[in-house]
Amino acid sequence: MILMIDPILRIENLYKSFGALKATDDVSLDLRKGEIHALIGPNGAGKSTLISQIAGSLKPDFGKIFLDAEDITHLSVAARAVKGLGRCFQVSSLAMPLSVRRNVMIASQAITGSSFRFWKAVESDQALIAAADEASNMVGLLDRADVPVSNLSHGERRQLEVGCALALKPKLLLLDEPMAGLGAGGSERLTVLLESLKSEIPILLIEHDMDAVFRLADRISVLVYGQMLAQGTADQIRHNPLVREAYLGSIDSDSPDLDSLNSESLNTDSSDRSPLNLGATKGVND
Numbered sequence: 001m002i003l004m005i006d007p008i009l010r011i012e013n014l015y016k017s018f019g020a021l022k023a024t025d026d027v028s029l030d031l032r033k034g035e036i037h038a039l040i041g042p043n044g045a046g047k048s049t050l051i052s053q054i055a056g057s058l059k060p061d062f063g064k065i066f067l068d069a070e071d072i073t074h075l076s077v078a079a080r081a082v083k084g085l086g087r088c089f090q091v092s093s094l095a096m097p098l099s100v101r102r103n104v105m106i107a108s109q110a111i112t113g114s115s116f117r118f119w120k121a122v123e124s125d126q127a128l129i130a131a132a133d134e135a136s137n138m139v140g141l142l143d144r145a146d147v148p149v150s151n152l153s154h155g156e157r158r159q160l161e162v163g164c165a166l167a168l169k170p171k172l173l174l175l176d177e178p179m180a181g182l183g184a185g186g187s188e189r190l191t192v193l194l195e196s197l198k199s200e201i202p203i204l205l206i207e208h209d210m211d212a213v214f215r216l217a218d219r220i221s222v223l224v225y226g227q228m229l230a231q232g233t234a235d236q237i238r239h240n241p242l243v244r245e246a247y248l249g250s251i252d253s254d255s256p257d258l259d260s261l262n263s264e265s266l267n268t269d270s271s272d273r274s275p276l277n278l279g280a281t282k283g284v285n286d
């Protein structure tokens, strides 16, 4: 048997119900070093619920979560972040009047509990400034370090969110629909950025933009009604009959490959638990 390298993140038989609704129904997956693992599925499939359980803001009913072989199932959000679980900050948590650099510095301090020496440190800590600039550089924003966030484009703010997460030197990144609301140029830049990061920081990526998913993902997990429908390489998922059925509602041997589908052939109902929209249009945030 081939020896497998320990995954950086492992989820074992996770369950989470909201009343009668099984939002996470026996889900297992792992994230390996050097990879982007995409988690896809229709709206309401339980993708964000899964990410919240990994990040620690939602407690699973049953199952275990391991970070670097350590059981973190019962740790707080902050404890997980300190151990290297990187979750992206939302745009709404960025301080608009402050510069890119200041935002990254605040993010890197927020989690370490050093709020008492916070302002002094932000003003004078050279190590902190250097770390912030390194993170800004990784997301292509170093030349914008002194620019107030309010002057950044939407796409640049997304890059900054990733930068804020990177400032904590995470072992991995959890990203929930980072392309949502971005135009073609912004999505392209973010795609290139994520591609450049993955060798250093593996990424668990929820994304509706199937172009980005098939370009970026080394492996894909498909979640439907809280259950794992399929897992495999991008190629295996693209040709998996169960996945095609979940996306299309029927299996048709003449249907085109998943990646060549266009939105007209798809149900674009955005209500909960709608069929998966493979042709997710860029710029639409559901």
Ligand code: ADP
Pocket (backbone or CB within 6 Å): 018, 021, 023, 041, 042, 043, 044, 045, 046, 047, 048, 049, 050, 272
């Ligand atoms: P996805 O991210 O795949 O679109 P979610 O994880 O947001 O799906 O939601 C999965 C299901 O769980 C949905 O039916 C949603 O309405 C439900 N749900 C999510 N969070 C809660 C909550 N806090 N309370 C009750 N139901 C929830």
Ligand code: MG
Pocket (backbone or CB within 6 Å): 047, 048, 049
């Ligand atoms: Mg979601």
